[in-house]
Amino acid sequence: MGRYVVRRLLQMIPVFVGATLLIFLMVNVMGDPVAGLCGERACDPATAAQLKKEFGLDKPLWQQYLTYMGNVFTGDFGTAFNGQPVTELMGSAFPVTIRLTIVAVLFEIVIGITLGVLTGLRRGRPVDTGVLLATLVVISVPTFVTGLLLQLLLGIRWGWIRPSVRTGSFDELIVPGLVLASVSLAYVTRLTRTSIAENRRSDYVRTAVAKGLPHRRVVTRHLLRNSLIPVVTFIGTDIGALMGGAIVTERIFNIHGVGYQLYQGILRQNTQTVVGFVTVLVLVFLVANLLVDLLYAVLDPRIRYA
Amino acid sequence: MLLDVRDLRVEFRTRDGVAHAVNGVSYAVDAGETLAVLGESGSGKSVTAQAVMGILDTPPGRITGGQVLFQGRDLLTLKEEERRKVRGAGLAMIFQDALSALNPVLPVGDQLGEMFTVHRGMSKKEARVRAVELMDRVRIPAAAQRVRDYPHQFSGGMRQRIMIAMALALEPALIIADEPTTALDVTVQAQVMDLLAELRREYRMGLILITHDLGVVADVADRIAVMYAGRIVESAPVHDIYKAPAHPYTRGLLDSIPRLDHKGRELYAIKGLPPDLAAVPPGCAFHPRCPMARDVCRTDVPPLHAVADGRGSACHFWRECLRGDER
Amino acid sequence: MPEQPPYEPERAIAGTGMGGAMDLGASEAAGLEKAPGGPDGTGPRDKARSLWSDAWRDLRRNPVFLASALVILFLVFVSLWPSAIASGSPLSCDLAKAQDGSGPGAPFGYDGQGCNVYTRTVYGARTSVTVGVCATLGVALFGSVLGALAGYFGGVWDSVLSRLTDVFFAIPVVLGGLVLLSVVTSNTVWPVIGFMVLLGWPQLSRIARGSVITAKHHDYVQAARALGASDSRILLRHIAPNAVAPVIVVATIALGTYIALEATLSYLGVGLKPPSVSWGIDISAASPYIRNAPHALLWPSGALAVTVLAFIMLGDAVRDALDPKLR
Numbered sequence: 001m002g003r004y005v006v007r008r009l010l011q012m013i014p015v016f017v018g019a020t021l022l023i024f025l026m027v028n029v030m031g032d033p034v035a036g037l038c039g040e041r042a043c044d045p046a047t048a049a050q051l052k053k054e055f056g057l058d059k060p061l062w063q064q065y066l067t068y069m070g071n072v073f074t075g076d077f078g079t080a081f082n083g084q085p086v087t088e089l090m091g092s093a094f095p096v097t098i099r100l101t102i103v104a105v106l107f108e109i110v111i112g113i114t115l116g117v118l119t120g121l122r123r124g125r126p127v128d129t130g131v132l133l134a135t136l137v138v139i140s141v142p143t144f145v146t147g148l149l150l151q152l153l154l155g156i157r158w159g160w161i162r163p164s165v166r167t168g169s170f171d172e173l174i175v176p177g178l179v180l181a182s183v184s185l186a187y188v189t190r191l192t193r194t195s196i197a198e199n200r201r202s203d204y205v206r207t208a209v210a211k212g213l214p215h216r217r218v219v220t221r222h223l224l225r226n227s228l229i230p231v232v233t234f235i236g237t238d239i240g241a242l243m244g245g246a247i248v249t250e251r252i253f254n255i256h257g258v259g260y261q262l263y264q265g266i267l268r269q270n271t272q273t274v275v276g277f278v279t280v281l282v283l284v285f286l287v288a289n290l291l292v293d294l295l296y297a298v299l300d301p302r303i304r305y306a
Numbered sequence: 307m308l309l310d311v312r313d314l315r316v317e318f319r320t321r322d323g324v325a326h327a328v329n330g331v332s333y334a335v336d337a338g339e340t341l342a343v344l345g346e347s348g349s350g351k352s353v354t355a356q357a358v359m360g361i362l363d364t365p366p367g368r369i370t371g372g373q374v375l376f377q378g379r380d381l382l383t384l385k386e387e388e389r390r391k392v393r394g395a396g397l398a399m400i401f402q403d404a405l406s407a408l409n410p411v412l413p414v415g416d417q418l419g420e421m422f423t424v425h426r427g428m429s430k431k432e433a434r435v436r437a438v439e440l441m442d443r444v445r446i447p448a449a450a451q452r453v454r455d456y457p458h459q460f461s462g463g464m465r466q467r468i469m470i471a472m473a474l475a476l477e478p479a480l481i482i483a484d485e486p487t488t489a490l491d492v493t494v495q496a497q498v499m500d501l502l503a504e505l506r507r508e509y510r511m512g513l514i515l516i517t518h519d520l521g522v523v524a525d526v527a528d529r530i531a532v533m534y535a536g537r538i539v540e541s542a543p544v545h546d547i548y549k550a551p552a553h554p555y556t557r558g559l560l561d562s563i564p565r566l567d568h569k570g571r572e573l574y575a576i577k578g579l580p581p582d583l584a585a586v587p588p589g590c591a592f593h594p595r596c597p598m599a600r601d602v603c604r605t606d607v608p609p610l611h612a613v614a615d616g617r618g619s620a621c622h623f624w625r626e627c628l629r630g631d632e633r
Numbered sequence: 634m635p636e637q638p639p640y641e642p643e644r645a646i647a648g649t650g651m652g653g654a655m656d657l658g659a660s661e662a663a664g665l666e667k668a669p670g671g672p673d674g675t676g677p678r679d680k681a682r683s684l685w686s687d688a689w690r691d692l693r694r695n696p697v698f699l700a701s702a703l704v705i706l707f708l709v710f711v712s713l714w715p716s717a718i719a720s721g722s723p724l725s726c727d728l729a730k731a732q733d734g735s736g737p738g739a740p741f742g743y744d745g746q747g748c749n750v751y752t753r754t755v756y757g758a759r760t761s762v763t764v765g766v767c768a769t770l771g772v773a774l775f776g777s778v779l780g781a782l783a784g785y786f787g788g789v790w791d792s793v794l795s796r797l798t799d800v801f802f803a804i805p806v807v808l809g810g811l812v813l814l815s816v817v818t819s820n821t822v823w824p825v826i827g828f829m830v831l832l833g834w835p836q837l838s839r840i841a842r843g844s845v846i847t848a849k850h851h852d853y854v855q856a857a858r859a860l861g862a863s864d865s866r867i868l869l870r871h872i873a874p875n876a877v878a879p880v881i882v883v884a885t886i887a888l889g890t891y892i893a894l895e896a897t898l899s900y901l902g903v904g905l906k907p908p909s910v911s912w913g914i915d916i917s918a919a920s921p922y923i924r925n926a927p928h929a930l931l932w933p934s935g936a937l938a939v940t941v942l943a944f945i946m947l948g949d950a951v952r953d954a955l956d957p958k959l960r
Contacts, residue, residue: 009829014796014800015796015799015800015803015804018796018797018799018800018803019801019803019804022800022801022804023809023812026809026813027812028376047734078930105815116636119780122452136942136945136946136949137938137942139663139945140889140938140939140941140942140945141937141938141942142893142894142896142899142937142938142941144897144900144901144916145896145916145934145938146898146938148916148920148923148934149934151923152923152927152930156923156924166498176692177926186883197709200682200908202406202410203401203403203406203407204406204407204408204410206361206401206407207399207401207407207409207472208358209361209391209393210359210361210390210394210398210399210401211393211394211398211420211424211472212390212391212393212394212395212425213390213394213420213422213424214424215390215420215556216425216867221410221412222409222421225409225412226410226411228407228847229411232662239807240803244787244804244805244807244808245805245806245808246490247808247811247901248807248808248897248901250898251901252920262808263811266811266812267815269816274812278804278812281805282803282804285803285805294925297594299411299457300410300411300412301458302410302411302456302458
């Protein structure tokens with residue numbers, strides 16, 4: 001197990017370098033890294049050259065990347081467009097987005113799994129067909145549409161929630177979290193449903209029935225335990241995707257989280273903000289994947305790590 | 307009678323129509339008796355067992371008639387909660403493929419112990435002790451250590467022993483073993499079969515042995531019921547059947563066993579394929595494959611004729627078959 | 634690596650949110666498992682042919698397929714000849730009519746700029762269909778060729794490709810789109826399509842790689858190899874016909890998600906920008922007026938949702954039809 005973890009960590013290095021390098025190149029090659037530094041106006045050439053020298057932007061790209069990564073590993077993520085250190089932005093943005101993600105994951109677990117189990121056990125009945133149709137609709141409606149509609153209905157028409165988030169506390173994040181979770185929620189429902197329905201016909205469930213176990217025990221101890229393995233895996237890997245995908249949700253509800261800062265960074269072409277945040281997001285994604293793989297071994301004893 | 311199945315009927319609704327998997331099967335098993343149910347795949351032998359056990363998938367399966375009298379009570383009319391208590395405690399089942407029939411993510415000790423915690427209300431600790439005892443009973447080496455292992459960590463033969471242990475746990479009056487050795491290596495088959503026979507004697511249980519393997523039957527069974535297309539076509543004490551079958555299908559099965567004294571001769575094979583259960587031939591279902599078939603066989607379903615005391619054959623021409631004149 | 638033959642968790646989509654490879658399989662094997670009756674197909678070509686014709690027969694009877702195919706045909710028609718059902722230009726707006734309700738020639742009313750919502754919604758279809766179709770073709774071609782070659786030849790290129798797909802999966806799609814497209818000045822669909830191909834190919838290359846590897850180990854491929862068939866012949870004639878089904882299914886579902894992605898990017902202001910016509914732009918433009926003119930938001934949203942739904946359901950139906958295991 002220990003050796004496996006070490007090897008997986010080593011395998012993460014090229015992916016990490018590749019992904020951050022890719023973003024670094026995108027931001028630097030495609031854009032003008034000093035464009036945002038002179039405020040709203042374009043920089044005059046002399047200032048631009050001065051700035052480029054100051055930030056080491058006249059050096060070759062690979063050298064810039066190495067310098068940047070070197071700084072990152074000493075905890076220096078550079079400065080944002082407004083002169084704030086990027087780490088400070090992170091300090092204010094990540095807690096909000098993490099809360100948002102927690103709310104979203106809770107929705108996936110509570111609603112997604114419940115609906116999946118319910119429909120998986122009642123395949124072909126009206127409940128099943130209805131929920132299945134609903135999941136298709138949710139998957140088809142893009143998140144930003146779902147978000148705007150919920151904002152319109154709950155926030156404006158009925159006044160149940162404030163249309164935009166102020167402090168980012170948990171209670172304010174319930175609806176945004178639901179919006180962020182919506183597509184994954186539908187996937188979790190479908191995945192659970194299929195998994196339950198497949199396992200329900202499996203031999204070991206039949207054995208459990210033949211043993212004379214009560215229905216409840218057959219379902220919770222034998223059926224669920226097996227069926228939820230792929231679901232847990234999905235939810236785990238989804239955490240990284242949720243945090244990175246929060247841009248749209250955060251924009252709709254005006255939440256000042258990671259997505260908001262990234263969006264600002266991109267609009268103002270602030271390399272250090274964008275690359276810094278993406279670096280952290282990639283790390284989160286990779287670590288979440290590693291944890292899911294390890295969790296997999298705990299859940300399914302047939303998996304052996306060599 | 308310990309178990310008395312009367313005129314059981316099961317059908318499956320499928321996309322291609324209704325499949326009549328079991329068409330009026332009756333058989334009985336006494337305490338301490340072993341009944342072998344013989345037939346090709348699709349003959350309805352496993353479906354019958356599942357209906358008796360109460361583990362039929364419904365839908366698509368449906369029991370459309372008959373009685374299953376176990377210790378005098380009709381299981382089919384019992385409430386589900388009553389029925390559940392009979393399963394495992396009074397009536398247990400051994401499945402063909404232990405690897406898929408055991409839960410892959412639970413230690414075998416938990417799966418064995420569950421019988422005692424659920425049916426007998428024992429504590430987990432007591433149940434664990436009993437699980438180790440059971441594993442000892444079926445001669446799994448180092449049971450105390452292996453009780454925490456998962457099914458995939460055992461060999462095929464050992465896994466099937468665990469299945470047997472699970473069936474034995476509450477010392478049921480009757481065990482149904484559905485092809486218990488089919489998935490095993492030939493060398494292991496005999497060991498497992500011997501163990502099963504020995505334990506059956508020791509616990510004085512009834513046993514229904516479902517198999518397609520005539521070789522296994524001769525040593526273990528007291529009686530044989532041969533099934534074809536959802537019906538019992540012949541039922542008899544084991545020695546009578548081997549001496550002189552009273553149904554051409556049984557004869558065909560016996561003739562297709564390779565025998566050393568027939569070395570060099572061509573092996574007999576029943577021509578044709580078993581029928582599609584959604585479209586069973588009219589009359590005697592076996593007639594398209596039967597070397598003795600005549601006009602009456604194409605129109606009239608043969609009843610189970612009483613050939614002798616405790617012996618029946620569903621063939622219009624059982625006398626001729628018994629005498630051995632045919633073809 | 635974890636040794637996990639029975640099931641590999643599908644990571645593809647989790648990483649990017651772009652995917653449709655997630656299980657959307659709705660149907661299940663209803664009923665009795667049929668014994669493999671009748672003479673089997675003799676070769677891979679027969680098998681492939683019957684797979685496709687069976688699938689087509691199933692699809693023609695599937696109402697979901699028919700409904701979504703109808704919607705898609707309508708969309709294609711509208712995007713080719715939008716003027717057939719909408720009069721006027723989507724770009725001629727009259728501020729005086731801003732936020733008005735429905736009027737003559739404008740059944741959906743006017744948006745915040747006084748543009749005819751109906752006309753703009755009709756014309757928006759062209760953008761969505763173009764982006765969806767072109768991006769899918771690009772991704773499918775690029776991804777499946779790379780994946781198939783890597784899967785077939787294995788070795789160094791395979792590992793390089795696998796690591797490369799890992800890299801792409803680690804980058805959230807919307808984020809990548811924002812970064813890449815924010816600096817693009819060209820206001821056409823092509824940068825958007827280019828970006829989707831760039832970030833979308835790993836998904837299909839993974840699918841293609843997987844199914845080629847599976848097909849590679851089939852006996853008939855081994856046999857072809859033993860008979861001295863060349864690599865290109867094996868790939869094109871033996872593997873491709875059997876590996877192409879999953880690619881088609883995933884690509885169809887992905888088409889819907891690309892349409893949604895284009896709208897999302899346009900909503901965020903980095904996909905297409907005004908004066909282009911796109912549902913995403915319209916929704917974005919309507920959101921400030923959500924209080925007074927919700928109709929300007931609802932119609933393009935509805936059109937978008939129905940379009941994406943149609944493609945996803947089509948892919949779903951095709952998957953059910955092409956997956957013989959689900960029959």
